[in-house]
Amino acid sequence: MGMIRTIATRLAVATALAGIASSAFAQEIVLRSSDTHPDGYPTVEAVKYMGELVKERSNGRIAIEVYHSAQLGEEKDTIEQTQFGVIDLNRVSMGTMNNVVEATRAFSLPYIFRSTDHLHAVTDGPIGQEVLESFTPHNMIGLAIYDAGFRSFYNSKKPITSMDDLAGMKFRVIQSDVFVDMVNALGANATPMPYGEVYSAIQTGVIDGAENNWPSLESSKHYEVAKYYTLDEHMSVPEILVMSKMSWEKLTPEDQEIIRTAAQDSVAEMRKLWQAREAESEKVVTDAGVEIVREIDKQPFMDAMKPVYEKHVTSDVLKDMVARIQATE
Template identity: 50%
Template sequence: MMRGIPVISRRQALISMAAATSLAACNQSSGRDLLSADSHPEEYPTVQAVKEMGRLLNERSGGRLRIKMYAGGQLGSERDTLEITSFGGLDLNRVNLAPLNSIEPLTTIPALPFLFSSTSHMRTALDGPAGDRILDSLAPHDLIGLCFYDSGERSFYNTRKPILSPDDMAGMKIRVPNSDLYVAMIKALGADATPMSLGEVYQALVQGVIDGAENNWPSFESGRHFEAAPFYSLTRHIIAPEVLVMSASRWRKLSDSDKTLVQQSARDSVPFMRKLWDERVAESREKIIAAGVSVNEVADLGAFQQKMRPVWDRFVRTDTQKEIVAEIEALRPDA
């Protein structure tokens, strides 16, 4: 470090850049773009969904409200952009639930292992009152929850063998996102959890640093993980969504009518996203099977579910959490 000159961290630099960008946009006389971030690439369904939201907003506001998208992690990791959004440097942000878990306990609910029996069950539950309660819980944290987007059905893949029971996972090193909930899930199944960024997974599989990971069809395919891990076992253990949030400071500056426009346009972008997502899943699945990956159903999911009780007990503690979980479970088709 040079004497007298402070070292600026990457996060501080990103925050300063986003704040400056936002200030510049505020000073435009031709109107105010809503600045949005996404770590996914330009063609990804969530990015396209926010662009669709922007198209609807532009149309419905007569050109007053527009969205400018920074995709592909241009403004940093989701933890970086979430912090930027919470203090107002960004207006909109599509994030995974994991970075929200540490600030709001209700956001852990949709990520509970085996909470949802299917994608249809997840969509029904989160489109209703239970989903609204989770979105509303973000307001005290300077974030406005606008809507949920799909993030797919997550299953296990590895370099060794098909997984048919929890015993098959004993001793395996499994990559997980940086989330206490995911770590607890893997440990409960008898494997070793290895938190790691998604971008590191391919090399870690190739080099044998990890034996496997868990994710949805599109991530398994687009990250080329199937080239290194030829066994994909359909546990569908987590069907957690992603969430679109807005900066509360920007939200408070909107008129009531514009708040309605933003909220409705966000909700109307959800079916658009889901259509793109379902198409993407089918395409990825086809590519993976054509590549010769061994894909297996798991007949006895009950053996996995039984091991999740301590995980649920650890992360579902408050009465409100328990109420929402009960609401969601009551919507199961077989309930």
Template identity: 50%
Template structure:
């Protein structure tokens, strides 16, 4: 397999179409080997990017360099919605995505995305490491995706350029960026603000130009994307602890020998511990950075926000399977 380190988004799309056609034709299926491509919207030094690079090094060591991973960080290949589509038809081998764009693809990813469904990071990790996490990953296969593992995304908080947010009343009139997800839009609107879905890599400019008033994300993203330079109010709502998924194209997966598939799975599982180690350290670093900045940090009346979320849960959690999964998640909480 040729080195694809200089591949463009356009050629990825073309390559994906060609690969899909080859898989569909009898006798055209060739086994995949060599350098796998991976996309991430986060910057090059972000824990998820470094975790996938860890996977690549581990694979290279175990196969004497026959397998490896080339990561394209920083949204080089497009938004998460774009790269997810590219991955699903085989134009990209591996992709790290938030659960938000997966919500419109697979209904069983929705329980992980519910506001206030997780009580803490420990609760979230306990759930994704259980059979519940395995079931969510397996549910992606009919959509052309192989779920490899689940990474952290931390507690998401609100930040904006206008005022401190302490109660739902403070949300009135604010234009807040959200990922491309109907659930996120419903959540923000139910809280009293106006949801504005735009790509992650456009948030900084949109904040600086006043296109949006604020956004919501975790501590490391708030710092690594430099949003704290333009948004002076950080409100610790912790409304979401939605994890992130590492997925592989089923077309790429099916073209790999069974032994290589096993290696990729093992590398992905090992990368979770590495990602969490890096993540926990990054959270503390981000908090220290904000403590030295001009950002005003305030606590939030979480119960007041949580009380507004039942209609959102009822709108998106509609099937018996989804309701059963939510019940299992809540049972694994501390309270």
């Protein structure tokens, strides 16, 4: 009898230990996060910083692994993977989301943001919150909006000092109708193309140039093949950090709160990193002998955007959002 009791006790202990082990294992959550930018880039570092906060606040139960440099695919490819829960977290440009989430189009319009302060007033306020929430019906949870600086034209042919200089030139744009129509409205030819193909396309003359911010021009090394950069600052399309709704729904409400607040807390860190990186990138590009056109009359560029707004701001939702962005002080 004693023998049976001993065996039963041992079985009970073993079962209990197995239970503890499996519950400990269940608490180990590893989230995969995608980014097309290289290691060290402000968005990559911001998500790493978020990961540190999450690890600390979850007592080590939740970890975020950041796959930078498009290891999980170019932005357009990773969106679908995020919707299906293959990728848990994804940092993409709002421009790439234009054909998926309507509200992102308002943030991607040319000259919609007057300055970085204006951008922050919008993204940190109720409009920013609305845009984040607009991802939910598309199987993604909007977590945070990051800066992406102002985008300007760079090319391998000549300094662009006015809109006339753009006539007939071929520029790569991200795969978004707004970007295509913006470049075409300026008299140039838009060529949608993945980010990773731009360097060789400029080098081989398939395109004349592209448009982007200081850190992207520098980190992609496009400045090696495009020696002219004109600060027309036509767009400041923010970046967005989203989570797969499928991955999100596997978390407890407490863990969801940890993820959401850590993402929000990473925004200030990202902005600090961004400002430092912008200054650093500007120095690298300038030191490499790129000719910078700093003074340009932006008014003709702005005036040329009327048909772009007419074509893309058609729904009442977008018309209302654009009016509120423009009215934000």
